[in-house]
Amino acid sequence: METNRRNILKTGTAATAAAALPNILKAQNTPDTIKVGIIGCGGRGGGALSQALSADKNAMLWAIGDAFQTGIDNAVRIGSRFKERNQAPKDRQFLGLDAYKKVIESGVDVVLLCTPPHFRPQHLRAAVEAGKHVFAEKPMAVDMPGIKSVIESAKLAKTKNVAIQHGYCWRFHPGTREAYQKVLAGELGRVVSVYGTYLSSPVSALANGIKKPDGMGDVEWQMNWWQNFEWLNAGPLVEQCIHTVDKVAWAMGDIDPVAAVATGGRSHRDDQSNIWDHHHIAYEYPNGVMAHVGQRQMKGTYGDVTDRVYCEKGTMYSPGRCKIVNTDGKTTWRSKPAEVDDMYQVCHNEFFAALRAGNIINTGVYMAKSTALGLFGREAAYTGKRIKWADYWNDTYDYAPDDIKFTDSFPVAPAPIPGKPRVHTQPSR
Ligand SMILES: NC(=O)c1ccc[n+]([C@@H]2O[C@H](COP(=O)([O-])OP(=O)(O)OC[C@H]3O[C@@H](n4cnc5c(N)ncnc54)[C@H](O)[C@@H]3O)[C@@H](O)[C@H]2O)c1
Structure with missing residues (x-):
């Protein structure tokens, strides 16, 4: 691994x-x-x-x-x-x-x-x-x-x-690569902490009143609206905000975290989906370094997708047109567009x-571990517990089998509530 x-x-x-x-x-x-x-x-x-x-x-x-x-x-x-x-x-x-x-x-x-x-x-x-x-x-x-x-x-x-x-x-983004290479080469000294955001709007959300048409199977219907169901999309922290989670891993040199503590919930959703619409994850890394990820998919709220890598000698901001700001607040470097950008x-x-x-x-293996980092943060949020990375690898819950059929009956599992036992559903035919 x-x-x-x-x-x-x-x-x-x-x-x-x-x-x-x-x-x-x-x-x-x-x-x-x-x-x-x-x-x-x-x-x-x-x-x-x-x-x-x-x-x-x-x-x-x-x-x-x-x-x-x-x-x-x-x-x-x-x-x-x-x-x-x-x-x-x-x-x-x-x-x-x-x-x-x-x-x-x-x-x-x-x-x-x-x-x-x-x-x-x-x-x-x-x-x-x-x-x-x-x-x-x-x-x-x-x-x-x-x-x-x-x-x-x-x-x-x-x-x-x-x-x-x-x-x-x-x-693969040239300027973003250059920025992370600078961090990883130690140009800014040690990484002290990370804060990444993916604050955006819902993706293909079930609007109120959208219901499964008569005669359509549960699986077919949920696949039509896959961004709303956890067994299909893993929730927005993992489906969309995984880019931010991946950039935490990148900034940390892809080393393993120690543990995670997280919060979140679904405050805008009163539809038939079962995903959450916001999360905050605090990943604990060795030597006390904390990496935070803030995720939100809610209409009418502040939007921001920025990664801040705080280091001893300054802060690197990404992605896209990246920059480095020193501890006096002066911008000392900006990335430039590449020929193929x-x-x-x-x-x-x-x-x-x-x-x-x-x-x-x-x-x-890299992809699997980067996705697992998102699932790990999600699990910390869902359970409301402090979870250790090593323990999370023993999680065996399989959200749905491979041989799923459009016509299978698959009731939507209730959304998780931290501190309470999780209720899962499985398909049947
Ligand atoms: N890297 C990125 O920036 C980025 C951006 C958007 C989406 N994505 C990822 O790409 C994937 C697809 O997202 P999307 O936005 O294109 O979704 P989409 O709904 O637009 O497209 C998904 C397609 O897959 C088809 N499909 C669903 N289940 C299938 C199956 N079992 N076999 C064959 N086809 C099936 C659907 O009919 C649809 O055509 C997701 O994993 C998403 O997270 C990545």
Whole structure:
């Protein structure tokens, strides 16, 4: 379970460093084209598909899989922008919950995993077992059994020479990378504390009055509104604010925390969802360093997404246009836009360049641990207890099985109440 941030950063120069290695795609007897399959093509999947095809002039859209027709239509629309590289005809457009299997079996080289996070461990395992290179969006799972499955898949990927590229996009942003490198190189002295915020509006929230249509199964309905149900999205601390949590990990050199104490609740939500709408997590790190994360998704409230890394000689502010302010309050450094400044594009450029160079990126364990840090904070908030990181790894609760069906009955579990026993639900058919 060890993650080394330096390994992650090395992916930035992967293509050059590994230029002498054999071309993995050629070694696998695949032609010079790279066949890309998209699994889950909503907002982010559409972006990832476009970035993958832009990253390599011989990458083609080969297969599409989505649980809903709208996702397939979106992928077709994006693929058509790439003209003759749009090679996913109707018989390689797969609909339904088993679409991922069909994409993986369709002869693809690379799959882009962009569904809601409940499905990530299952889809990652299937892709790795079949020897397909993977780009996986964050977060990696919604519970610890999912995290452990991702770690197993990452180990398997190593033995099979299969690449796993991660979607923690800020780690690819040139200016943000430079800022964190300065912190990690000790230019500002020791990190004293961290405070990161993700204060925003709700994402695809169930408005009052939106109810499940007659005749539609629980699972199908909840998947339509996946941002509202914990078994699908892990809650906003993990689904959206995981970027902030990940930047805490980054600032701390990706070392393990000791414990977490947290608060939170749902004060704006009186709908059928079961996620919370605000959290505050205090992560305790070795040597008494505290890292705080503030998360909120509420309409009509102050918005702020900023990370502050307080160090002995000053403070680093990120992400985006980052800056360093010294202890006299003077700005001593600002990041500048890079030639390719779009972090999503940098992520895919590096992934495809590494594949071409035969360098097998494997960020699976890093991704799993970064997601686990979010789940750990969420658990501290839900239980109202001080939880130790080492103990949290023994958590075995699995929010939903892999073989879920649209028509399964799956009553929405009540939202957690700190200090009271948790009530869970499971699907049945
Ligand atoms: N890195 C980032 O900045 C960033 C930004 C947005 C979203 N994300 C992540 O990307 C993922 C997708 O988010 P989104 O905003 O694109 O959501 P979305 O709802 O727009 O798209 C999800 C797509 O997955 C499909 N889908 C759902 N379950 C599926 C299954 N089992 N098999 C196949 N298809 C399935 C849906 O039909 C939909 O087309 C999430 O994990 C989210 O956290 C990352």
